[in-house]
Every structure is written in structure tokens, then in C-alpha cells.
Amino acid sequence: MKLDFKNDSTMIFNEMGRLLGLAPVLLMMVATISLVATVVKVGDFLSQRSKVSQLAELPSFQINVNPVDQSLYESYARVLSRLSSQVEVTGSAKGLVIRIAKATDYPEFMYVLNSVQGISKDVVWKADEICLAKCTEGASVAIIKGVRETVSVKLKGQVS
DSSP states (O other), rough: OOTTTOOOHHHHHHHHHHHHHHHHHHOOOHHHHHHHHHHHHHHHHHHHHHHHHHHHHOOEEEEEEEEEOOHHHHHHHHHHHHHOOOSEEEEETTTTEEESSSGGHHHHHHHHHHHHHTTTTSSSEEEEEOSSSSSSSSSSEEEEEEEEEEEEEEEEOOOO
């Protein structure tokens, strides 16, 4: 059999198919389909990974601290001074001042000092100064300051 490439070009494909069989063509088709499937799966994996990383974002918390004014110190001083007559409680711009003149009144001093946070609903108290014995201003003195704390929460995916 003689091949004429100019006149009968389709015959070469028939001969190649006959000589080589369909195995290489099918193998090439399977390889192409596998390559396309792999590219699609990698694209799905990357998009899923970005979604998971967005969901894994942790919520953020921020604490806002605002100092209280002198009028609030004075109102707390009025309430706390009713707890014990031996303890002097005054409100000033620098904070709430709790003092006793005699060391024998120390239990009353501690009672009033420990009661400060208990009567406060939305004020957090922090001791600025505490002197428990041989103080310059009395037997025991405490200066405490109050702040109002609010918490801001940003949940994952929430736009601020």
C-alpha cells in the first residue's frame, strides 16, 4: 500500500489509528480531563480556605475607661459616711478619701473600704493610695479613684 499525502491526507490518520490503536488517544484524553479536574479542585480548595480564614477571625474586645467626676465622689462619700461614724469619708477631685483618726477604729475603716465596690453598680474602684498604720493624715488613710468601664465587642464578620 502506497500513501499519497497530497491527495488522501485522511488516510494517514486511519493508518495511525490502525497501527497505534486507540490507547494513546484515550490516554491523552484521560490526562487532559484529570488536569482540568485538578485545576478545578485546587480552585475550590483555595476559595474554601479563604472562607475558613474569614470565619476563624476572632472577635475583638475594647475596654473604654472614663473617669468619674467630683460630684459622684461626693455622693458616694455621703452614702459611705453613714456606714460608720468613726470613719471620715470625703469626696474630692483627686478621689474618694477614707480616713480614721484612731487606730482602734481600724475594723470600721476596713468595713467602709470594703463596702465601696459593693454599693457601686457601674463604677470600678481602684486604690490610688492606702496607708494602714502611722500615716501623716491619721491612723489609716485610703484614696481610691473610680472609673466607668464599658466594653465594645466586634464579632467576626461584623462591620464597624
